[in-house]
Amino acid sequence: MNAAVELDAVSKVYRRYVPGRRAGTLKSALLGRKWSDAAPHEALQAVDEVSLRIPQGAAVGIVGRNGSGKSTLLKLMAGITRPTSGSVQVRGRVSALIELGAGFHPEISGRENVFINGVMLGLTRREIARRFDEIVEFAELADFIDAPVRTYSSGMYMRLGFAVAVHVDADVLLVDEVLAVGDERFSLKCLDKFAEYKRRGKTTVLVTHGLAMVERFCDEALWLDAGRVRTSGDPRRVLHAYIGDVETEEEHELARADQKAREAVEPVGDGGADRPPAAVEPEPAPPEEVPEAEAPTAEVAEEAEVVAAADGGPEDMFKASAGRWGDGPVRIEDVRLEDDKGAGHLFQSGARLAIRMRVNATERVTDFVFGVSIFDAAGICCYGTNTDIEHYRPVELSGAGEVVFNIDSLDLVEGTYKLDVAVHRRDGVQYDYHRLLYTFRVKSQTRDAGIYRPAHAWTFTPNIRFEEPRG
Amino acid sequence: MLANLRRLFRHRELIRTLVARELKARYRGSILGFFWSFANPLLLLLVYTFVFSVILPGFRGGELEPYALFLFCGLLPWTWFASSLMESSNVLIANGNLIKKVMFPAEILPIVSVLSNMVHFLFGLPVLGAFLAYYALDGRLPGPLQPVELVWLPAVILVQLLLTLGCALILSALTVHFRDIRDLLNNLLTLWFFASPIIYPMAMVPAVGKPFMDLNPFAHLAISYQEILFYDGPFGHWKWLLALAVLALALTAVGYQLFDRLRDSFAEEV
Structure with missing residues (x-):
């Protein structure tokens, strides 16, 4: 079959x-100098020696991180x-859905703008007149088509732009992340339109971060990384590789952020243990005492505000931002999150999670409580407990040791969570309290809502039937 | 170059549509609407006539009667010229999203600026005609109307179109790289206006200024319009006009070449 798009x-x-x-x-522009000759600090290689061939009638999804050159390629x-070097060949009429409604003039009516936009996209006035009703119906703007475009909402604007662009009847449709148009129902309509294009043997190239879309709609996927094709071919395989890479990067990022948060609260020099023991605060709340009415405060979720303090800590720990308090004889020296694959920051929902704390006591201590609580990104405490509530009576602690908090099944929905860990006296005086210093992310295939996912199952009477669940 | 012109020809419908868009959009929402195309030159004329008949009556000597008509002959083409240049110096930057996001020969944008201003100019012509008819009936014209001279008018307009296009192409392309041009141009155009025989006749220019005047392309356009529509006698300025036509053609060719050269840099600079 002929190639519809060929890049060499x-x-x-x-x-x-x-x-x-x-x-x-x-x-340089006048002399026609190529930027490839420029010094490296002046040049940015957006697309680097990409060769590809898209057969006619294929639907290809291009994925890649921000700045990987997807849009430039499109x-x-x-x-x-124009390419700096190499050749681009496209057969047939092209419609690029890159900027919807580019060239709409705010002062004139939707009707006139449809004509202008259509002409801009390469239609003749007669062709537009023939498709006009269809365009307006598709955009669902029949009542507003004679109003000036400046009175449109942004959704109406995008819908009209989209409607014109997909009615150009191009042989090659280039789509750049424009499916965020309108509500769920309109998105479905757009997908139907693409499917129709595909049925009619038109070629589609789709740049998107919506990986599900690529998997559902495309025959082939292409992963672009730093301007180069990392891999291409079967969407499932390519997407799997891509997601794996993104997660690795995410893991590094979380590790870096965690590291930074801890460095910010770590007192410079000695361990900050030279201060006198903190005055007894009226209940620097151990984790179990979350008053229900206590609304999660926004600042709790902020990573930015990190307090380096070694005093007795704020009045209410759960309102505090990230930090570290207490200078008792027991220190938490290291906290590690582990699943079966080892330490990390990314965990699958439902997987095993172990919170491993390395502690060290500078003297013999007989009054101690270990506590752990998990917060979601909004600062809501998802779970909190300590050894005291669970009736562990302290006897003795001295020297270095390890405390492991084992979660058999991490039943949290997808999202980013933070951890408080603490060791304190039974009356609440902190030895060492680490507030929101550890971040982890939970991944899930299911797009369920809320915080907690109870182990569950659906059952139905025989008259309620569903299709067999997919994949 | 030829390929570019062919492509431009293929896009003629787009040019037409965009010119229509400019015209429609300009007065949309105003009460007088399209009538402003006629009212604007009239009001401008009123201002200048007031200044030079009431405030500074000594300025123009006695023989320039009717002064409003004389003024109109230069003011109308000047408005076309100056507005085209002001607009086209900004047009690529203002329409950055078109250049970046739509496949679209960028030269269309300055061309549309020049053409839509030309349409305004053409709408002004009937107003000028009405003035002419009024003064003719009143018997206040300096000489009898000579319809034969009017055949020169399209030639003058064509030369002005070429000259304006050439300047517009150069300005629009350069402004992308040097945005200073926009501010500079504003003042430069004011100077150019007073350095052209629009509010005063060529005859008033002292001998020292004459060689400079000869170098001013717009002076020859203004004189041509005035000779055809205001002064009596045969159109004697045609040699200058011919020379200007050659210059305008060359300027347009050079301007287009320059524009084409800089074309690839637009999407990155706007």
């Missing part, structure tokens, strides 16, 4: 903005930008 060793180099080099840019295919 295509590169695109953008010039970085260098202050005070305006005259230079004009000169613009190259659309002919909006």
Whole structure:
């Protein structure tokens, strides 16, 4: 079959903005100098020697992280930008859904704008007139089509732009992350439109972060990483590889953020143990004492505000932002999260999780409680407990040791969570309290809502039937 | 170059549509609406006539009667020229999203600026015609109307179109790289206006200024309009006009070439 889109060793180099080099840019533009010759700090290789061939009638999804060159690649295919080197060939009429409603004039009516936009996309006035009703119906704007576009809501604006673009009847449809148009129902309509395109043997190239969309709709996926094709082919395989890579990166990121949060509260020099024991605060609440009415405060969720303090701690721990308090004889020296695969920051919902604390007592202590609580991103305490509530009577603690809090099944919904760990006296005086210093992320295939996922199952009487669940 | 022109021709419908959009959008929402196309030159004329008949009557000597008509002959083409340049110096930046997001020959944008202003100019012509008819009936024209001279008018308009296009292409392309041009241009156009025989006749220019005036392309356009529509006698300025036509053609060619050269840099700079 003929290739609808063919890229041969295509590169695109953008010039970085260098202050005070305006005259230079004009000169190079006039001389037709290629930016590939520019010094590396001035050049940005957005697309790097990409060769690909998209057969006619195929639907290809391009995935990749922000800044990986997806949109540039699409613009190259659309002919909006020219490649720095290499060749781009596209057969047939192209419609690029890159910016919806580009060229809409706010002062004039939707009706006139449909014509202008259509002409801009390469239709003749007669072709637009023929499709006009269909376009308006698709955009669901029949009542507003004669109002000036400036009175439209952003959703109406996008819908109209989308409707015009998909009615161009292109041979090659280039779509850049525009499916966030309108409500669920409208998105479905857009998908139907794409499916119809596909049925009619048109070629579609889709740039999106919606991986489910690629898996459902595309015959082929292409993973772009730093301007190069990392891998391409079967969507399931490509997406799996991509997700794996994203998670690795996420893991590094969380580890870095955690590291930073801890460094910020770690007193410089000695361990901060030179201060006198903290005055007894009226109940620096151990985790079990969360008053129901206590609304989660926004600042709790903020990573930004990290307090380095070694005093007795704030009045109410659960309102405090990240920090570390207490200078008792027992220190928590290290906290590690582990599942079966080892230590990390990303865990599957339902997996085993162990919170492993390395503690050290500088003297013999007979009054001690270990506590753990988990908070979600909004600062709501998902669960909190300590050894005292669970009737562990302390006898003796001395020297270095390890405390492990084992969770058999991490029944939390997908999201980012933070951890408080503490060791304190039974009357609440802190030895060492780590507030929100450890972050982990829970991944889940299920898009359920809330915080907690109880182990559950659905049953139905025989008259209520469903299709066999997929995959 | 030829390929570019062919592509431009293919996009003629887009140019037409965009010119229509400009015209429709400009007065949308105003009460007088399209009538402003006629009212604007009239009001401008009123201002200048007031200034030079009531406040500064000595300025123009005695023989320029009717002064309003004389003024109109220069003011109308000047408005077309100056507005086109002001608009086109900004047009690529203002329509950045089109250049970045839609496949679209960018030169269409300055061309549309020049053409939509030309349409305003053409709408002003009937007003000028009405003035002419009024003064003719009143017997206050400096000489008898000579319809033969009017055949020169399209030629003058064409030369002005070419000259304006050339300037617009150059300005629009350069402003992308040097945004300073927009501010500079504003003042430059004011200077240019007073350095052209629009509010005063060429005859008033002292001998020292004459060679400079000869170098001013717009002076020749203004003189041409005035000779055709205001002064009597045959159109004697045609040699200058011919020379200007050659210059305008060359300027447009050079401007287009420059624009084409800088084309690839637009999407990155706007």
